[in-house]
Amino acid sequence: MVVNGEKINFPGGGTHFHDGANKYIVSLARMLKFPNDKLHNGGNIRNVLDVGCGVASFGAYLLSHSIIAMSIAPNDVHENQIQFALERGIPSTLGVLGTKRLPYPSRSFELAHCSRCRIDWLQRDGILLLELDRLLRPGGYFAYSSPEAYALDPENRRIWNAMHDLLRRMCWRVAVKKDQTVIWQKPLGNGCYLKRGPGTQPPLCSTGDDPDATWNVHMKACIIPYSAKMHKERGSGLVPWPKRLTAAPPRLEDIGVSPEQFHEDTNIWQFRVNEYWKQMKSVVRKNYFRNVMDMNSNLGGFGAALKDTDVWVMNVAPVNMSARLKVIYDRGLIGTVHDWCEAFSTYPRTYDLLHAWGVFSEIQEHGCGVEDLLIEMDRILRPDGFVIIRDKPLIINYIRKFVTALRWDRWLSEVEPRSDALYLSEERVLIARKKLWSEGASAM
Numbered sequence: 001m002v003v004n005g006e007k008i009n010f011p012g013g014g015t016h017f018h019d020g021a022n023k024y025i026v027s028l029a030r031m032l033k034f035p036n037d038k039l040h041n042g043g044n045i046r047n048v049l050d051v052g053c054g055v056a057s058f059g060a061y062l063l064s065h066s067i068i069a070m071s072i073a074p075n076d077v078h079e080n081q082i083q084f085a086l087e088r089g090i091p092s093t094l095g096v097l098g099t100k101r102l103p104y105p106s107r108s109f110e111l112a113h114c115s116r117c118r119i120d121w122l123q124r125d126g127i128l129l130l131e132l133d134r135l136l137r138p139g140g141y142f143a144y145s146s147p148e149a150y151a152l153d154p155e156n157r158r159i160w161n162a163m164h165d166l167l168r169r170m171c172w173r174v175a176v177k178k179d180q181t182v183i184w185q186k187p188l189g190n191g192c193y194l195k196r197g198p199g200t201q202p203p204l205c206s207t208g209d210d211p212d213a214t215w216n217v218h219m220k221a222c223i224i225p226y227s228a229k230m231h232k233e234r235g236s237g238l239v240p241w242p243k244r245l246t247a248a249p250p251r252l253e254d255i256g257v258s259p260e261q262f263h264e265d266t267n268i269w270q271f272r273v274n275e276y277w278k279q280m281k282s283v284v285r286k287n288y289f290r291n292v293m294d295m296n297s298n299l300g301g302f303g304a305a306l307k308d309t310d311v312w313v314m315n316v317a318p319v320n321m322s323a324r325l326k327v328i329y330d331r332g333l334i335g336t337v338h339d340w341c342e343a344f345s346t347y348p349r350t351y352d353l354l355h356a357w358g359v360f361s362e363i364q365e366h367g368c369g370v371e372d373l374l375i376e377m378d379r380i381l382r383p384d385g386f387v388i389i390r391d392k393p394l395i396i397n398y399i400r401k402f403v404t405a406l407r408w409d410r411w412l413s414e415v416e417p418r419s420d421a422l423y424l425s426e427e428r429v430l431i432a433r434k435k436l437w438s439e440g441a442s443a444m
Contacts, residue, residue, distance in 0.1 A: 021061045028143055031176045031183060040066050043240025045110040046332040049135060052117025056085035056092045063090075066241060068312065069113075070104070070334045083347045089290035091312045091334060094345045097128055101219050103337040105326035106211035107137045107236060115145040122159065125221040126166045130202060133170060134211055134224050137236045139188045142172070145181040169200055170223060188234040190225050212326055215319045215337050241332045245304055249330035255323050262299060262327075268420050269301030276388055279413045279431055284386075288352065293380070295356045296321070297335055298422075300328035302355055314351070316344075318362060340376075341368035349382045357390040358424055360399070370398060378406050383436040388429065390417070396428040408432040 029039040039045060039062070048069040050058050059069035072095030073082045085092040095102060097119060112132050121129050132142060148159045164174075167184055171192035175185040187193075193204060205211075205222040225231075237250040246266055248259035277284075289311050294302045297315035306313060315335030317325040322337040329335070338344055340363050354377055360370055377387060387408065389399060396414065403409050411433040417423075 021057060022064075025058075025061055025065060028181070028183070031178055031181070032141070038065065039111075040241065043242065043244070045141075046241040046244065047109045047111075047329055047334065049104075049109040049112045049132075051095075051097070051112060051114045051132075052119055053081075053085070053092060055081045056088070056090040058113060058115070059085075059092065060088065060090045063312075068332070068334055070109075072102070074119075086291060086347060086350050089312075091314070093314075093336065097131075099218055101131060101214045101217045102135065103214045104135055104335075105214065105322075105329060106134050106224065108326065108329040109135050110137050110140050112136060112140070112142045114143070117146070122162055122166065125202060126170075127219050127221045129163075129166060129170065130221055130223065131219050133172075133186060136186045138186065138226065138230065139235065140186045141175065142184045142186075143181060144184070147180075149177070149182045150180045166202075169196070170202065171196075189231040191231075193223065193225055212323060215322060215339065236330070238330055242307070244330070244332045245307060246331075249327055251326050251330055255327065257299065257327075264421055265299050265301045266304055268422055270305045271420070272417070273302060273305035275417065276429075276431070279415065279429075280386065283411050283433065289386075291351045291382075292353045293351045293355065294335075295340065295354060295359045296362070297325070297328055298357075299324060300331050300333050300335070302357070303328070303333050303335075304331060311353075318359070320362075340373055341366055343376055344380060346380060348379050350380050352382055352385045353388070354381055354385070355388045355390075360389070360391050360395045361424070364395075370395070371402065374399065374402055374406060378408070378434070381434050383434055384410070385434050386431060387434075388431050390427055390429045392424060393426055393428045396430050399430060403432055407435040407437060410435040 025039050026037045029037045029041070032041075034041040043066070046067060048059070048062060048067055050056065050069045050071040053059060053071035053073055056069070056071035059071040062069050068091060071085060071090065071092040073092070074095060074097055082092050082094055112135065119128060136142070148156050148163065151157075171187045172184040173187075175183045177183070203222050205220060205224045209220065209224065211224045238244055239247045248262045252259065252262055287310060289309070291314075292306065292311050293314045293316060295316050297303065297317050298321065300315055303313035303315050313333065315325070315328045315333055316338050317328070317335060319337060319339045325335050325337060340359055356377070360373065363373055364370065381387065389396065403412065409432070413431040415429050417427055417429050
């Protein structure tokens with residue numbers, strides 16, 4: 001891409017930026033005529049999906065623009081780039097664009113981005129573009145920088161024409177096309193869908209299809225229309241960032257949570273996190289944490305309580321609570337769905353802090369082993385990293401038996417927390433720090 005006369009290169013496998021990175025971000029905002037050339041558009045663009053992200057440099061630069069990206073790279077020859085991105089402290093994850101839905105709720109992102117991401121968007125009747133359609137909010141954008149969008153050779157022209165025709169039938173419109181980039185926009189309502197001729201492909205999905213079901217759910221080659229309420233409102237109903245973080249989002253109603261309960265949850269987690277830091281302040285230096293995981297994110301209160309710290313949080317919704325993940329995205333945070341009876345798809349030594357509230361009690365009820373999850377947490381946790389485990393006393397007592405074997409005994413703290421509206425009848429909080437193993441450490 002050429003921005004202000006300066007060439008920005010996009011090597012294969014993802015987006016790589018040098019000094020022109022911010023110029024590229026500004027150019028996207030300028031193409032869309034956003035106020036003051038700011039891509040956040042007054043706080044209305046907060047969550048971005050960067051597909052085929054390489055080392056996640058696009059996402060890295062977005063952070064300084066008050067935008068957070070879920071940067072994903074396929075499980076292929078480029079997967080090691082995600083390891084590098086996580087080492088840099090950039091939100092990123094391995095993703096599989098295959099046959100199953102990505103583990104994110106519908107209408108989670110205001111912008112999707114693909115720059116030379118080497119994805120065949122036309123495969124299987126455009127099913128991957130239809131997955132993007134599921135993930136984009138009403139009026140959301142898809143920024144696409146690739147030879148198909150600008151090259152004049154016959155093969156790239158054929159791909160461009162086919163992609164343009166498919167997206168037209170999906171009711172996306174070209175918002176702007178300039179140089180090597182085209183930006184499409186998803187419709188705000190159902191009007192275009194209703195005007196399509198009989199038999200137009202792809203069809204609309206059936207009314208019984210849950211757009212937020214993501215765990216082991218196969219993609220479908222169909223368009224998910226808006227509900228009557230969303231069609232009428234013509235938008236997501238979200239306030240701009242950063243007010244979005246603490247404002248009660250409209251989709252709370254979907255999960256049976258009242259605004260009052262939401263605000264109470266936010267206040268409780270602010271108090272709980274403050275108490276954690278009081279316990280840890282003697283051993284944690286400033287700016288120590290960067291990559292944080294909340295293993296049972298609920299409504300995102302733990303992540304929201306870290307708003308004034310220079311960290312990012314991967315909010316993990318257990319499968320039985322996956323419906324709540326859409327509230328987390330509506331707050332301007334990011335996360336994923338996972339079953340903690342299985343391994344988490346990330347590299348070893350990925351996170352600086354793991355927070356587990358009630359996770360061990362949950363997996364025990366499903367017949368899964370506490371020891372297996374402890375080993376998985378140890379794999380994910382970086383040396384000198386911390387775990388905060390908040391659970392029933394019996395669980396905490398059992399975990400204490402393994403602390404030395406795991407070498408989580410560089411520093412320990414165990415307290416009985418104050419009861420509150422989220423209290424699990426009885427709770428203990430165990431905070432442990434993982435040792436940096438020396439070469440002479442004996443094999444366990």
